Amino acid sequence: MVNQVQRGDGNCQSCKSDSSGSNSGGESSKESSRCSTPVLDADRSDRLRDKMRRRMESGDRWFSLEFFPPRTASGAVNLISRFDRMGSGGPLFIDITWHPAGDPGSDKETSSMMIASTAVNYCGLESILHLTCCNQTKEKITDYLTKAKRLGLKNIMALRGDPLGEDWEEEEEGFNYAVDLVKHIRSEFDDYFDICVAGYPTGHPEAESYEDDLRHLKEKVDAGADFVITQLFFRADTFLKFLEDCRAIGITCPILPGIFPIQGYQSLRQLVKLSKLEVPEDITKVIEPIKDNDAAIRNYGIQQAVEMCRVLLESGKVPGLHFYTLNREVATMEVLRQLGLWIEDPRRPLPWAVSAHPKRKVEDVRPIFWASRPKSYIYRTQDWDEFPNGRWGNSSSPAFGELNDYYLFYLKSKSSKDALLQMWGEELMSEESVNEIFTCYITAQPNRRGHKVLCLPWNDEPLASETNLLKDELEKVNRRGVLTINSQPNINGKPSTDPIVGWGPAGGYVFQKAYLEFFTSSENVTALLKVLKKYEPRVNYHIVNVHGRNLTNAPDMQPNAVTWGIFPGREIVQPTVVDPVSFMSWKDEAFALWIEQWAKLYEDESPSRMIIKYIHDNYFLVNLVDNDFPLENCLWQVIDDMFELLDVPPELLNDVNGKRCENETEYF
C-alpha cells in the first residue's frame, strides 16, 4: 500500500533507488532491437567506466559508497533497506568488501557475492565486488568471477588481500599481487569486467618505498585496471600530492579519493590499526578528550570530512568521492548533504525501480501489480532472458518463477513475528478485525493495542504521509471491507519534471489512468459486478479468487497501459500496464501472502488462523482501471455504488462500526 503513495507521489524507495546517474539523461540503449519504446537513460546501458567518463566530460561530480557484508541474515535485510535509502541519494556506484573468512563467494544471505548481487539486481545499484587473490587458486578465482558474471555483476575491485600469517612466501602457481589478479581477469574474461584497483596515498605499508608502491600501481593500471580508489587519508594534500605523482609517472585513469568520516573512537582506532595509518596529531588532539562522546566525535568527523572534501573538489582534480560508510548512514549522508552531492529529489528514468542487471537494461514495462513489491517481481522474472521481448505482454504465456524459495531474505518481512503479531493482532475474532487492521495501516493510527500498523503482507513500507489525497477514500472503503493493497491516481499530462509524479527526460509529459486493487468478500463482488455494468467501457476490471475464477471485461485479454510518458524526439513510453496474464501469477502471490505472512503467525486451528484462512479461501482479488484519465477518477464512485447496492442503510452500518469501537477487547 506504500504504493498507494508511490504511484501518487513517486517517493517510494524502490522508485528512487534507480536514480543513480539518471540526470545525465539523454540517449537510449543502442542494443535495444525491439520496435517498442526505447530505454530512456544512457546510464542504464553504459558500463561504469563510461559513466565516469560521461560525468567527467559534463563536469558532473559524483560520490560512491563502500559497504561490508553483514554478519547475520537480519543484518542483511537491514543493509538492503539501507541500500535503497542511500541509493536514493544518487551514488554512482557502491562496492562490497570481500572477507575470505566469511565464505564471501557462497550463496549465503550474508556473503559478499549475494549482497553485491542483491544491490545490482534488486536495488538497481551499480556495484563493485571486491575480490582478494592471495592464498587462492586460479581455478577458485575463475569460479568466483564466473559466478559474479552470471549474477549480473560487471565490476571487480582487484585486491591482493591480507596474508594469513604475518609474513608469507610467494607462491609459484598462485597469485602474489593484485596485478596478477588484474591480468588473470583480463586473460580469462577479456574486457567484460570493469576493474578497479587500490591506491595508497601514503604508500602501501608493505611496499619498500612510496615510489616503489607507485610503480606497483602503474603496473596494475597497465595490466588493465580502469580506475583507482585510494586508501583513506586524513589530509587533502596527501591525496593531491599522490594524484600528482601518479600523473607524473603516466597513470591517466580516474583516481578516486577514499573518504573516511570519523564516526567513533573505536572504529577509528580499529581501522587505523588495520590500515597501518597514522592519525595526524591535530586530529587525535581533538578526539582523545571526547572519545566517550560518540555524538561529539561524529560531529567532528563530519566537519573534518566536509572540509577535506571541499578542498579536494575545489582542486578541480577530483571528479568523485568514495566514502567508507562502515555500513552507517548518518555521517556519510550528512557530509554529502553539506557538499551538495546528495540528490534530494532524484529524477526517475522510469516510475519503477530499474534493475542494474545488464540483461534488464532494456526493460521498460512492468505489470502494476508488483509496484509495491518490485524485488519480488525481479526475483520471479530473474530467469527471463530478454527484456522486454521476453515479457508477459502479448506473448502467450509468461514463465513466472515459482514462489518456492519465497523466504529468500529480500522477500522476507523486515519485522519480527512478535512485531507482526502486535501490528496485525495477537488474536482475531472476525473479518471486521482484519478490516480494522487495514484501516489502521491506512490512517497510520495505532490499533486497539496501541501499536501502529507499519506494514501489511503486501506492503513492506508504512503508508507515506503524502497520501492524504487518497487517504480519506481509502480509510472509508477499508473500514467496510474493501481491503486495498495498491492504487494510483489519474494524471492527465503533468510535466515529466514534476517533483511528485514526474519521471523520464525533461520536456516530456506523464500520464496515468486511475487504478485501485483490493481484496473483498464475494457478497461485495456480486454487488460490484452489477454496478460495473453501468461503467462500460470506462472501467476495466479483473476479479479473481484463489481458485482462479477470473471475471473480466478486458478486450481479448490485452494489457491495459496505465502509466505512460510522451517525450521530445522519442516514441511513447508505457512503463506500467495492467496485464491479464501476469495478473494470474500475481493473484497466486497475493493470496499466498495471507497464509505465508499472516495466517502462519497463529497456531494451527486457532480462530485467528481460521479467519485469515477463510478470507484467503473466500475473498476475491479485484483490480479496477478508470480509462477516462482526463476526467475525475470514478473508481470511488464505483465503490460507493457497490455499497449502496448492498442494501444496508449507511446509518446502520455506522452503528455496526460504532459497536466495534466500543468493545474493542473483543478483537485483540
Place this chain on the structure above:
Amino acid sequence: MVNQVQRGDGNCQSCKSDSSGSNSGGESSKESSRCSTPVLDADRSDRLRDKMRRRMESGDRWFSLEFFPPRTASGAVNLISRFDRMGSGGPLFIDITWHPAGDPGSDKETSSMMIASTAVNYCGLESILHLTCCNQTKEKITDYLTKAKRLGLKNIMALRGDPLGEDWEEEEEGFNYAVDLVKHIRSEFDDYFDICVAGYPTGHPEAESYEDDLRHLKEKVDAGADFVITQLFFRADTFLKFLEDCRAIGITCPILPGIFPIQGYQSLRQLVKLSKLEVPEDITKVIEPIKDNDAAIRNYGIQQAVEMCRVLLESGKVPGLHFYTLNREVATMEVLRQLGLWIEDPRRPLPWAVSAHPKRKVEDVRPIFWASRPKSYIYRTQDWDEFPNGRWGNSSSPAFGELNDYYLFYLKSKSSKDALLQMWGEELMSEESVNEIFTCYITAQPNRRGHKVLCLPWNDEPLASETNLLKDELEKVNRRGVLTINSQPNINGKPSTDPIVGWGPAGGYVFQKAYLEFFTSSENVTALLKVLKKYEPRVNYHIVNVHGRNLTNAPDMQPNAVTWGIFPGREIVQPTVVDPVSFMSWKDEAFALWIEQWAKLYEDESPSRMIIKYIHDNYFLVNLVDNDFPLENCLWQVIDDMFELLDVPPELLNDVNGKRCENETEYF
C-alpha cells in the same frame, strides 16, 4: 499536401478506404506476437466468412460491390481512385470479374489479377477474385491460384465461365463445372481461400430445370463453398423464393442477392442478353418510352433498386446486398445512401489506410512522410515479411524497395502531361514562379493562366476545403519559398470518436504533435538553424538535401511518435512516427519527384527544367516536430523567426509580391 488536410480533418480517401467493417470493432489479432501495440479492429485479422458471421450475429447489414477490369491503363488509374472513393462508404468486400479474353491472370495493369491485388494491397479493400475454369488445364488454374495467394488475395469466386462455342463437350481432364473448381481449390489449397459460388434465382440458363440447378448449387456448397452470390433479378420475391428453396434442400451458408440498378438502356439490354434473363413487362413498359433519356432511366433504376432492396432487407433474411456497379459510382452510391447502408463518416481503425494484405494485418505504425502517398509506402515495403517487427523503427536499417519501377500505374499521377503543364506552368522563369504554384495549390486559386492547381508531385489530391485552420499560415509561408508538402496540427486528447481527427475504438483519446514538412532554399535553412537553437528541446528537426547531408537534433536517431491513441483496456497505439532512418529513404523519393514528375515535363536544357533541377539540387527537405503538444503549435513562429532573420523588411517583400502580380506574363 492533401495530407495537410488529412492529418487535420481525417477526411482523406486513403484514410477512409480502410473503414470496411471497422465498426464491428473490438478484438485484436491473436496472431500478433509482438510486445508493442495490438491491432485495433477485429476485421483486419478475420477472414471474409468470419466477418460475415460477425455481421450476421450483430444484425449489422452490409453491402458489397462488383467491378470489372478496365480496358486501358488510364482506365485502371481511374478505377483505383474509384475504389478509394467507394471504399470510403464501407463495403464489406468488392469483387473483380474474370475475362478469359483479357489476359486476366497476367501482370498487365488491366488484368483482373492486378486490379484485385491493387484493391487489396493499396486500397485496403477485402476483395474476391473471380476465376472461371472451363477450357483451362488444372495446372493453369493452380498457377493462377498460387499467384493470387502470393499477392495476398484470400477469396475466390469459383465459376465455370462461358464456353467458347455455343455448345461444348465435357473434357475428361479439364473442368466442366464450377463444382470441379471448388473441389480443386480445396484439394490444392486446403482451407486457405474463402470460396464464393454463383446462384441463379431463376435457374441457370443451361440447367435442365430450376430444381436441377438448385441441386448443382448444393453440390458446390457441399464441395466447400463458403457463401453464394446470386445472378441479378428484378423482383424481390424471385430471390426470396430462391432463398427458401435453397434452405429447403439444406444450403445453410450466406446467400447474397445480386442487385443491378438499371443505369441505362443499352447496358440493361446487353446484360440481359448475356445473362439470358427476361426483363419484367412493367419495367420495360417504363423504360422503353424514356430509353434515350439516360438520366431518367437511371433515376428510375435507382428507385426500382431501392424499393426492391427495402423488401429484401425487411424480410429479415438478407444480411447483405451485392451490387453490380458496371464500374460506375453514382447510381449504386445513391441506392446505398437511400438505404442508409452507405457509411458517410466511417470510423478509422488507424489514422492511415490499412492494407488488406494478410501479412500486413498487424501493421500499426508508419513513418509520417508517406502520409499523402500511402500507396507508395505500401509498394516500397511490399517485400517486408513482418509487420511491424520488420519495420524500419529502431531496427538498424530498413530495406525500402527501390524506385526503379516507379512508374507503376498506381504511383502515376492521375493527370495527363498537358493537364500538369497547365497546372504547374508551361514555362517557369524563376523559383518565385514555383512558390506561386505551391501557393495556388494551397489557396485553391487559379494560377496566372487561370488553371486551378489540383495536385502537386507530392500530393495527388487537391487540398480539401476543410483546411482553413492551416490555410492562412500555409499560404503565407509558401509565398515566401517555404514549399510545404506535409503537415498536421497538434491535438491534445480529442475523443477517439471525433469526426475530424478521431480513429480507433470508441471511448479512447487521440493525440498529435504538430508537424510541418517543406522544401526550402539553403539561405532559409541557414537562418532556420540559427532560429531552431532557441527552440531546444521543444522542436525536433531533420534537414537534408538531395546529397543526403542530414542535420538533426533527434536524440540518438530515435523515432519520434507524432500520432498516438489511448484506449480502454489497451496498450498505447502510436501509428505515426517521424523516423530518422526511413526519412532518408523518403528524402530520395521526395527529391526524385521534382525531376520525375515535374522537370521532365519540360524540354532538356529548357529554362523551366533548369529551374526545377536547380531546386532539386540546392533546396533542403525540412521536417519540424513541436513536442509540446498541449501548448499552441509553435512551428509557425519558428518560420516567422526565420523570415525575420533573413533581414528583409516585410513591406519590401510585399512589394516584390506585388510586382510579381502586375507583370504575371513574365512567369507563364
